[in-house]
Amino acid sequence: MDVDDKLTPALTLRGVSKRYGPVVACDAVDLAVRPGEIHGLLGENGAGKSTLMKILLGLVHRDAGTITRGTEPVEIDSPQVAVELGLGMVHQHFSLIEPLTVWENVILGDTGRIDRAAACAQVEEVSRRYGLPIDPHVRVDRLSAGERQRVELIKCLRRDPSVLILDEPTSVLTQAESAELFTVLRRVVQAERRAVILISHKLAEIMAATDRVTVLRRGAVAFHGATKDTTAQELARQMVGREVSLQAESAALGLLPVERPAPVAGADGTEVAPSAAGPTQEKPAVLRLREVTLLVGGLPMLDRLSLDVAPGEIVGLYGVEGNGQATVGELLSGLLVPDSGTVEIDGRPVDLVRPGALHHAGLGIVPEDRHHSGVVLDMSVAENLVMKSLAGVTTRGVLSRRRMHRIAQRQMTEFNIVAPSPDTPLRSLSGGNQQRVVLARELSAGPKALVAAQPTHGLDVGAIEDMYVRLRQAAAEGVAVLLISTELEEVMALANRIAVISSGRIVGVLPTAEATAERLGMLVGGVSH
Amino acid sequence: MSAADNIATILSSGARLTVPLAFAACGEYVAQRAGTLNISVEAMMLGAAFGSIAVASATGSATIGLVAGALVGVAVAFVHGILSHRVQINTFVVGLVLNALVLGLTSYLITVSTFTGHQVWQVNVPGLRDIPIIGPMLFVQRWPVYLLLAVIPLTWWLVERSRWGLELRAVGENPQAADVSGIEVNRRRRQALLWCGLLAGLGGAYLAVGEVGSFNQNMTAGRGYLVIAAVIFGAWRLGRTLIGCVVFGLADAMRLALPALGVTMNSQLLIAAPYLLALLAMLVFATTHREPRALAQPFQRGTT
Numbered sequence: 001m002d003v004d005d006k007l008t009p010a011l012t013l014r015g016v017s018k019r020y021g022p023v024v025a026c027d028a029v030d031l032a033v034r035p036g037e038i039h040g041l042l043g044e045n046g047a048g049k050s051t052l053m054k055i056l057l058g059l060v061h062r063d064a065g066t067i068t069r070g071t072e073p074v075e076i077d078s079p080q081v082a083v084e085l086g087l088g089m090v091h092q093h094f095s096l097i098e099p100l101t102v103w104e105n106v107i108l109g110d111t112g113r114i115d116r117a118a119a120c121a122q123v124e125e126v127s128r129r130y131g132l133p134i135d136p137h138v139r140v141d142r143l144s145a146g147e148r149q150r151v152e153l154i155k156c157l158r159r160d161p162s163v164l165i166l167d168e169p170t171s172v173l174t175q176a177e178s179a180e181l182f183t184v185l186r187r188v189v190q191a192e193r194r195a196v197i198l199i200s201h202k203l204a205e206i207m208a209a210t211d212r213v214t215v216l217r218r219g220a221v222a223f224h225g226a227t228k229d230t231t232a233q234e235l236a237r238q239m240v241g242r243e244v245s246l247q248a249e250s251a252a253l254g255l256l257p258v259e260r261p262a263p264v265a266g267a268d269g270t271e272v273a274p275s276a277a278g279p280t281q282e283k284p285a286v287l288r289l290r291e292v293t294l295l296v297g298g299l300p301m302l303d304r305l306s307l308d309v310a311p312g313e314i315v316g317l318y319g320v321e322g323n324g325q326a327t328v329g330e331l332l333s334g335l336l337v338p339d340s341g342t343v344e345i346d347g348r349p350v351d352l353v354r355p356g357a358l359h360h361a362g363l364g365i366v367p368e369d370r371h372h373s374g375v376v377l378d379m380s381v382a383e384n385l386v387m388k389s390l391a392g393v394t395t396r397g398v399l400s401r402r403r404m405h406r407i408a409q410r411q412m413t414e415f416n417i418v419a420p421s422p423d424t425p426l427r428s429l430s431g432g433n434q435q436r437v438v439l440a441r442e443l444s445a446g447p448k449a450l451v452a453a454q455p456t457h458g459l460d461v462g463a464i465e466d467m468y469v470r471l472r473q474a475a476a477e478g479v480a481v482l483l484i485s486t487e488l489e490e491v492m493a494l495a496n497r498i499a500v501i502s503s504g505r506i507v508g509v510l511p512t513a514e515a516t517a518e519r520l521g522m523l524v525g526g527v528s529h
Numbered sequence: 530m531s532a533a534d535n536i537a538t539i540l541s542s543g544a545r546l547t548v549p550l551a552f553a554a555c556g557e558y559v560a561q562r563a564g565t566l567n568i569s570v571e572a573m574m575l576g577a578a579f580g581s582i583a584v585a586s587a588t589g590s591a592t593i594g595l596v597a598g599a600l601v602g603v604a605v606a607f608v609h610g611i612l613s614h615r616v617q618i619n620t621f622v623v624g625l626v627l628n629a630l631v632l633g634l635t636s637y638l639i640t641v642s643t644f645t646g647h648q649v650w651q652v653n654v655p656g657l658r659d660i661p662i663i664g665p666m667l668f669v670q671r672w673p674v675y676l677l678l679a680v681i682p683l684t685w686w687l688v689e690r691s692r693w694g695l696e697l698r699a700v701g702e703n704p705q706a707a708d709v710s711g712i713e714v715n716r717r718r719r720q721a722l723l724w725c726g727l728l729a730g731l732g733g734a735y736l737a738v739g740e741v742g743s744f745n746q747n748m749t750a751g752r753g754y755l756v757i758a759a760v761i762f763g764a765w766r767l768g769r770t771l772i773g774c775v776v777f778g779l780a781d782a783m784r785l786a787l788p789a790l791g792v793t794m795n796s797q798l799l800i801a802a803p804y805l806l807a808l809l810a811m812l813v814f815a816t817t818h819r820e821p822r823a824l825a826q827p828f829q830r831g832t833t
Contacts, residue, residue, distance in 0.1 A: 057709065059708075059709070059830060078830075079708055079709045079710075079711055080711045080713070083710075083711045089709065091709070095703070095705065095706035095709050095710065096703075096706060097698070097699045097702045097703045097706055097707070098702065098703070098822075099698075099702055099819075100695070100698065100699065100702070104695055107692075107695075108695065108696065108699055108706075108707065108710040108711075108712065109710035109711030109712055110692070111692070112692070113692065114690065114691065114692045114695065155710075
């Protein structure tokens with residue numbers, strides 16, 4: 001769709017800057033969004049997209065620059081003001097209150113008396129107008145990720161925003177749901193002349209769904225133009241700042257088609273029964289989940305889930321967010337104890353109630369949320385690196401800082417951890433380097449099996465590449481690697497076998513060579529064959 | 530005395546002992562739903578008990594004393610709200626300091642002043658009061674008891690049906706989400722605390738100008754903590770919270786009644802009984818309920 005450049009932009013940012021101490025998050029960013037267009041905001045993690053949007057939402061105060069709404073300069077100093085100005089945002093991690101019902105969530109932030117019937121009628125009206133079916137009386141914690149996003153959209157659209165901002169909206173959606181979302185967005189801009197800002201790090205999505213695109217790199221605008229006049233390759237180059245050639249990078253950026261790596265030595269790709277990752281491997285499985293059932297709040301998050309990972313192979317556990325992968329990750333981190341079933345490492349069941357049992361049994365874990373359960377941000381790099389092997393650096397309960405430093409220095413070199421010194425607090429490292437610290441610690445312990453849960457979430461391209469290389473290398477050295485991921489491209493690029501999880505069950509296991517996006521898509525959607 | 534009379538006495542005194550707990554619990558319930566684990570409820574009650582007697586003594590009116598007591602509760606809540614939801618000092622530290630401060634202050638003030646006793650008037654419904662067993666409990670009580678009967682449904686309505694209450698619940702569950710929806714999180718939390726202060730103040734004042742008619746040192750003796758226990762025991766539901774208050778109130782009544790009934794037990798042990806009961810209740814219920822997700826988590830915009 002063509003957008004008239006002479007139209008008054010709905011929202012204009014000029015020279016907007018924000019620093020956090022020495023770090024420049026946004027560096028004189030210019031952005032103009034016109035009514036009737038979907039404007040893509042593309043950038044790697046840490047490029048300043050989120051900061052920019054937080055400024056627009058009144059969550060963060062800018063240091064310099066102006067924001068103009070229509071023709072009027074505005075000051076957005078709180079979320080309340082942002083709402084009044086007609087800026088609506090659909091958050092990446094939904095901003096819904098789970099124990100409340102749909103209609104209660106939708107009217108949050110309104111004023112005046114509550115009129116339940118009118119609120120429900122409005123929800124239904126908005127839901128009909130945009131084709132977002134939802135029951136207003138249902139509690140949000142009973143909804144799937146896709147349905148929750150509908151609620152967020154309804155909540156935003158009901159307030160009749162002139163600018164609608166979506167932050168990584170497809171990260172929790174199936175492909176069908178994503179397509180549905182973009183149809184709705186098209187209607188929002190075309191029929192109602194609203195402006196949409198679509199924040200994403202997925203190139204394919206930006207190419208398919210946007211009219212104009214702005215690329216941010218290290219806080220500054222690297223590129224700006226009409227989407228139809230550019231190519232994915234060009235955008236990728238602007239985003240990263242150099243030519244993108246590596247397969248892993250392309251996969252990480254969502255540039256299809258995906259190359260399938262040759263099977264790593266030691267693994268085979270023989271046919272596997274669809275209902276369970278059966279022990280058809282020649283080598284006995286190192287990591288084995290047997291009929292694991294785990295209830296959360298009475299609902300089965302894992303439902304008699306069985307999965308085998310043999311030494312030297314990478315098994316990808318793929319599915320849409322909210323189907324139990326996160327639970328598998330937490331289970332194997334030792335954060336959850338199953339209601340029934342066992343986790344076996346090297347043929348021996350592990351007593352999951354004992355703290356550290358999995359680690360002692362030889363399981364390494366790169367957890368999904370490293371800030372939550374992977375590292376201690378306010379402790380130093382060295383302290384984080386030795387945290388799981390304190391016996392090696394203590395003598396009769398006294399910590400040897402010298403030995404700790406030596407070990408840390410060695411691991412920092414080996415794993416390319418960029419930090420001023422081993423004593424630097426982990427908090428001041430970039431996400432990629434923090435993740436390298438986790439990986440270095442886990443691999444240095446010489447694990448028999450390694451679980452990597454969403455290992456590239458929030459990382460820049462360089463760090464993603466590094467992570468891929470390390471995981472392949474670990475598998476080549478005979479470690480059984482379980483890769484838990486919601487990124488199809490990532491799983492296709494790394495795994496030898498792909499186990500698809502849906503509603504807490506393994507619904508199929510395919511050798512990667514036989515996996516196509518369509519077959520996986522059907523399995524993910526719960527269509528078993 | 531007949532057995533029926535004994536039961537009527539225990540029930541009636543149990544009801545009276547429940548009243549201060551129930552007032553304060555209605556307040557604490559609201560504060561906790563908004564995300565403040567408010568431990569200064571003890572200070573609110575004790576301060577209000579003192580304030581009510583002091584003002585009743587000065588004005589000669591127990592009712593004015595009761596109102597003054599409620600205002601002391603609000604004042605404590607105001608200080609707590611400013612310190613923990615504006616200046617962002619840890620809410621437990623604030624609560625502990627306020628509890629110690631009010632205990633010390635009232636203990637000192639009671640030694641340097643003399644107050645005359647005052648009690649609010651008693652409702653005594655002729656006819657109905659003669660209903661066996663439950664008659665005295667329901668129809669011979671001091672008037673704030675009947676105020677409580679209005680406060681309970683009002684509290685429920687506020688939390689469950691009003692927009693203010695919806696926003697409170699949102700703030701207690703997910704302050705970040707409430708914030709981006711346009712709700713002023715810390716303001717709502719301060720307001721919830723003020724409501725808590727008002728009701729805890731009424732509860733404390735009732736203890737002094739309703740129940741006893743005078744003030745003595747550390748008069749509340751940890752009743753505020755029992756109230757917190759009742760909210761947790763009640764799994765953050767008003768009805769169950771009030772049942773908890775009744776259980777604690779009856780336990781207290783039993784303690785007072787047992788010697789009169791000829792049962793001899795160590796009196797210190799008896800005094801400990803309600804608290805022991807609270808501990809057991811928490812042990813049983815601690816694992817089964819779902820607390821407001823952001824309970825006791827401070828909110829500051831920009832930290833995620």
